[in-house]
Amino acid sequence: MATAVPVLPEPQARALAEAYASAVAARRLRGLAVLVAIVVLALVSGYLAHVRPLTLFANIGNFGSFISRTIPDFSSGNPVADLRAWYWNFPGWLALLGQTILIAYLGTLMGALGAVALCFFASANIALGRGSRIVTRRLLEFCRTVPDIVFALIFVIAFGLGPMAGVFALAIHTTGALGKLFAEVVENIDMKPVEGMRATGASWIQTVRYAVLPQVAPGFASYALLRFEINVRGAGVMGFVGAGGIGQEFLVAIRNFYYSDVSAILLMIIATVIIIDMLTERLRHRLIGFEGAR
Template sequence: MARAISILPEHQLAGLTQRYKNEIGRRRLVTLGCLAVLLVLVVLSASFAEVRPATFFSNLGNFTSYVGRTVPDLHWATLGADIRAWYWNLDGWAKLLGETILIAYLGTLMGGIAAFALCFLASANLVSSPSLRFGARRLLEFCRTVPEIVFALFFVIAFGLGPMAGVLALAIHTAGALGKLFAEVVENADMKPFEGVLSGGASWVQAVRFAIVPQILPGFASYSLLRFEINVRGAGVMGFVGAGGIGQEFLVAIRNFYYTDVSAILLMIIATVVVIDLVTEKIRHRLIGFEAPTR
């Protein structure tokens, strides 16, 4: 059945049109004002941070020159020999790279266990005590606020040079970062199963174990895999302060101006991170039930 469309009188339509134009103009003014404030803040930040674009562009050639010197001379006729000369210490670097991955793995595992234990105490929907929740949250904040390299310096002084300092430093920082993420996952869980288990006579720990944990495990695993990928990068930097891994060898190459060694080690680290990212992406997608769209 056809319906007639009513048309507003001219004076009402003109009034609505004018109000619409005024609202659009007001929003444009607000947007321009926000952009102006943002521009002022950027200029002030650059001034306080002593960011000088002229210095950047005048010294840009030094950066490109350094990058160019790290690229080895490769010739098609002697490509195999050139690559072998480029990666002359492949066995030693591979061993140190494996050590870096193990440091990241142990740091992620230990930090993940600590985060799992603390996240429930930091969740507002599970803990009614403000003081307990406050203490757990502040502890997690402390762990993730202090940079890993600062913790690594402390542990190197305490335990000496070696992977142990890197593992402990990554574990503490991982506990703080994952603890916050885990707590947010717990706070988004459905509380009806938890309340039902409690009403059936279960203890708080039993209710968390059987009503909350099954809901949050996929999210926990996804965040843990992502953190492991981040920790592989972080473990590479730990070697700069003597905390084991390939970072120390990388720093030696930079300090001694072994240009081709710098590019060789850097490419190995990049390739390792790419492989880990691809593998963990596949695992995360399986855990959350993600399926790629088909064409």
């Protein structure tokens, strides 16, 4: 059955078309203005930061030369012996790499526990009051704003050389970073269970335990695993200030121009990060119910 398509009067149709064209033009103009602002800021930032593309192109060969010197020579006659000579200190480096992973694990665990303890006070929908929320958020900002390498240097000065300084530095920085993420997860929960618990006269702790925590636990675990992966890379640098791990050995190799040792240690760190990334990714997908992980 055919139906007639209503036709607007010419003046009304023209007015609607002009309004649509005007809205589209205004939207394109705003987009162009944003793009111009981004380009201008990029150029100004590059100028003030002394980013010189011509200098980069002129010296790019030095970078390639350094990389080529870190690659050892392999002979076709006995490559196994060359590989052993390349990784001459493999047991020692492996032990230091294991120490780096343990530093990252303990720092992540302590930081995640601290973030869980503080995130509920920093969330807008669960916090006990505006004052506690402001104080907690400023504390988390301080913890994540100061670089972890600076915390590590402070703890090395206070407690001496060793992995303990690295653990505390990562724990503080992780508390600040995860605290913000956890608070945002809490702010996105379904408030109906919370309102139901409050209606029954439950205390704040009971409300958090039975109405909030079950909703946010998978997200908390997912972010904590992601942070562990990041902290493994961070712990690899802690040795630069004497906070334990393989970073100190890596720094010694760089300073003494042991080029083959630099590439050997760097490849071990890269392989470790890749393996941890693959494992934590599968765990995160299972926790959040991602279908592709099954």
